[in-house]
Amino acid sequence: MGGRNQRSGAGAFVRAVFNILIKELLQLKRDPKIVPILFTAPVIQLTLLGYAATTDIKRVELAVCDLDRTTASRQLVDRFTSSTYFRVTANVDSQDQFNPLLQSGRARVALTIPVGFEADRSGGRPGRVQLVADGADAMSGTIGLAYAATVLQDTAVAAGAIPLVNLRPTVLYNPDLVSKNYMVPGILGLIVMIMTMMLTAMAVVRESELGTMEQLLVTPLTPGQLIIGKLIPYALVGLAEIFTVLPVVLFWFKVPLRGSFLTLMLLTLPYMLCTLGLGLFISTLAQTQQQAMMLSAFVFILPQMLLSGFAFPIQNMPAFFRVLTYLVPLRYYLVILRGVFLKGVGFAVLWPQALALIVFGVAILGFARLRFRRRLG
Amino acid sequence: MLRRTLAIAVKELLQLRRDPRTTLALFGMPIVMLLIYGYALSFDVQHIRLAVVDQDGTRAAREVAQAFLESGYFDLVSRGRDPRVLDPLFDSGRAQAALVIPERYGDDMAARRPTTLQFVLDGSDSQTATTILGYARQIIASISPVIRTSTRNAAVVPVSLVWYNPDLSSARFLVPGLLAFILMVTSVIATALAVVREKERGTMESLRATPLVALELLIGKTLPYLLLASGAATGALVIARFLFDVHVRGSLLWLAFVTLLFLAVSLGWGILVSTVAETQQVAFQLGLLTSMLPTFILSGFIFPISSMPPALQVITHIVPARYFLVALRAIILKGAGPEVWWNQAMGLLIYGTIVMAIATARTVRSL
Secondary structure, eight states: OHHHHHHTHHHHHHHHHHHHHHHHHHHHHHOTTHHHHHHHHHHHHHHHHHHHOOOOOOSEEEEEEESSOSHHHHHHHHHHHHSTTEEEEEEOSSGGGHHHHHHHTSOSEEEEEOTTHHHHHHTTSOEEEEEEEETTSHHHHHHHHHHHHHHHHHHHHHTTEEESEEEEEEEESOTTOOTHHHHHHHHHHHHHHHHHHHHHHHHHHHHHHHTHHHHHHHSSOOHHHHHHHHHHHHHHHHHHHHHHHHHIIIIISOOOOOSOHHHHHHHHHHHHHHHHHHHHHHHHHOSSHHHHHHIIIIIIIHHHHHHTTSSSOGGGSOHHHHHHGGGOHHHHHHHHHHIIIIIOOOHHHHHHHHHHHHHHHHHHHHHHHHHHHHHHO | OHHHHHHHHHHHHHHHHHOHHHHHHHHHHHHHHHHHHHHHOOSOOOOEEEEEEESSOSHHHHHHHHHHHHTSSEEEEEEESOGGGHHHHHHTTSOSEEEEEOTTHHHHHHHTOOEEEEEEEEOSSHHHHHHHHHHHHHHHHHHOOEEESSSSOOOEEEEEEEESOTTOOHHHHHHHHHHHHHHHHHHHHHHHHHHHHHHHHTHHHHHHHSSOOHHHHHHHHHHHHHHHHHHHHHHHHHHHHHHHOOOOOSOHHHHHHHHHHHHHHHHHHHHHHHHHOSSHHHHHHHHIIIIIHHHHHTSSSSSOGGGSOHHHHHHGGGOHHHHHHHHHHHHHTTOOOHHHHHHHHHHHHHHHHHHHHHHHHHHHHHO
16 A cells, blocks of 8 residues: 555656645636736836836927027027927926926926027137036936037037037947836746735635644645645746736737747746745735735835836946845846846856746745744744 | 714724735835835936947048047947848947948048038837937037138027926835825825725624714725825935935925825725725725726826827826826925915816715715
């Protein structure tokens, strides 16, 4: 009897896992609200974020104070007006009027052309202008200053000041510098994490909350079988999410997929190992589904969003936080996503990221399993 | 009336004490976010990984490469003659930008012939790439003499100033947004949860049997969260002041006034959610969906509204934090008075009146 059991050990293990898996899928199907949420919420999130999370600063609001009132100064103002970077929202007679405009946000950048601008240039001295940027809105303000510098340089070149050294920029991977090409694949990574991590945590906590965990424990299932059986359905859900969201990424937002689809899917697996492991870990920390949700949202998702390089580049962080980002699985997956989508690279380049995800995933799963068993015991 | 309202408020506070994890998540999270934002996040691009391909090898070529490295923005990751090294460097992300100096560069400079340098950059992150290109243009402009075709000087030199936040500290930029976020999320979610909890446990029935009027119940239930949210906001302001040197430039009284208007909107919103949701789970999800996400994405907190597509810009008008944020930035950072932000306050006032009216009507009906 014992011998037979050992011989069919692997088969019994698979069968036990399979049973839990079926039970979990049935439970998912029984909740009529969950299925639409699973597949519509990510599409809405992606569409909304894809449009809103743009860092392409366009049409910066500009206030102009032309004190010189000469042909040259008017030409300079025309250069600003006709550029796509700026939108002139106010023409004022005195610099004193800048403060209320910048305070209320009706202007982000203010340009002053002082008296003598034309006279200086005719006399062989460079013309001077003053630019004021609203630092309270750091992004529009600083980028507005950079745009203004470009407009001024173009003006100078057009008027005959040819610089000896010119710069010919070549932009790789995203030649039109469209921010959605960078942000939208990142949102994909975020959605996969939110869905798989939160659902796993809540599914496990639900059993404890309803008291059905006790019932599962008196069955001959081992904790390992229980965990694997509970995780696989959510891994499948995660893959299904990607298939739902990917058409939106590719055909609606027209983000190019330069690498192979297969590579992308294969490299998603180690990432899901991490998100599922984190979900299980959260379930060992929470007593109620509500706590599980709050923990995932605030303690796990938000910091990952901030420290992964999703919107804020890691290279700009101080050393301590740069080190901390190595503990964030999304960090590695973002490199994978952006690498496969924009750069068209594969395993040859992305293996360190994949390796890091596998190490993190195995570690967090092992740790969560330990805590899980202790709690059951 | 006052006594009964207070009794409900005290009961609510006792209940809050019994669930320390939720309270901690709601009030600890904003502080953690403030610390991460203040210390970690920055828009200032530094440590740009630069590869130099010098096909010229003259002194002039070395000087231009040196100018990039001495600017303080760039870290050298590779230097050589062969441009073929660039592909793997960019693919793996080890280089973000490359300066390619062509063979004739030194000769051209010596002969004072206009010449061109190639600057390759990874455009994936468009914002960082734009900033890097800006730095590169500045450096080139600073080392390049201008060839003049006439006695007239065509150059235009800007003197640039940054107002309100001269060192472009991200903490200063983000603190007003965080305040809005804290107030919105805590008041909506906490209020909605508190009301729905009574429904879920059936204790709403027992409350109904007491001589409490609907209004007393509502005020009593929201009062503790009003206090807690104000406490969290004050805490955030104090931390911002002492750790990140963010001073409130405008009047504290006006700040409190605008904040109260905003709290009226968000508490009303919380009650509205509670009249729709039957379970705490649904209340939490609805609250999160209608408060946290829009405040984060559509209020102008991080992503500027003026850059969004027009349809989305219209939608941002239903996000209360949008109005609050403009007023907050004006008061805290710019020291502006009501003449600047009165229309935002009006927006909040109208919004608050409508939301409160609907919420009260729905609650009274359900009781």
